[in-house]
Amino acid sequence: MEDTIVIYDDLDLPPGKIRLRKKGGHGGHNGIRSLIEHLGTKEFKRVRVGIGRPTNAQPIVNYVLQPFAKSEADDVDHAIMIAADAIEKWIETSFNDAMNQFNQK
Helix, strand or coil: CCCCEEEEEECCCCCCCEEEECCCCCCCCHHHHHHHHHHCCCCCEEEEEECCCCCCCCCHHHHHHCCCCHHHHHHHHHHHHHHHHHHHHHHHCCHHHHHHHHCCC
């Protein structure tokens, strides 16, 4: 598990932002809830990629399954590239170094 990393969308981060975490709960994310149940642990590294929340009364399930708005697509694409850079940093140095560098942006 120490070499496992999960990259996933996060409603609580604005589009284009990422956050690295060593472990934690599911925070209401059904995919992470399922992973925790199947793996039997919360002890896995994560890269949260911000997708923001819907700005209207749209149900969350519909929001997360639809394509990104044109105004947000570039930010999300950029966040994916930054997430890849963060993972490379982890491989080259340590996860703490990656968190220190990329959680400040």
